[in-house]
Amino acid sequence: MAKQKVTITLDEDTVAAVDKLAGGPGGNRSAFIEAAVTERLQRTERALRAVDWLAARARQDHPGEWEAALEAVASADARRGFETAPSADPGQAA
Numbered sequence: 001m002a003k004q005k006v007t008i009t010l011d012e013d014t015v016a017a018v019d020k021l022a023g024g025p026g027g028n029r030s031a032f033i034e035a036a037v038t039e040r041l042q043r044t045e046r047a048l049r050a051v052d053w054l055a056a057r058a059r060q061d062h063p064g065e066w067e068a069a070l071e072a073v074a075s076a077d078a079r080r081g082f083e084t085a086p087s088a089d090p091g092q093a094a
Helices: 012-021 029-061 063-080
Strands: none
Touching: 012 029, 029 063
16 A cells, blocks of 8 residues: 655654654654554444444334434533534444
8 A cells, every 4th residue: 555654743752652662763653653543443443333233233122212312412412512413323324
């Protein structure tokens, strides 16, 4: 896969920790950060799939309760000034 150069800003302590774990100054900082980001993306994707599965199951097994729960979340979000995305209903087929 093609690489793209990006610029990120990290605090000094984080850079020092990355350098130490990546093999010291001059170590492969980019490879270390790429591996960490890739791992986080994979964990996030797995978590989202799990939420989607659980939501689909709840919608199927308890449709009335699921709709009431979604309304309660939307109401709480509105009170706090959050906007709910139109497709923010996990378990709803896209």
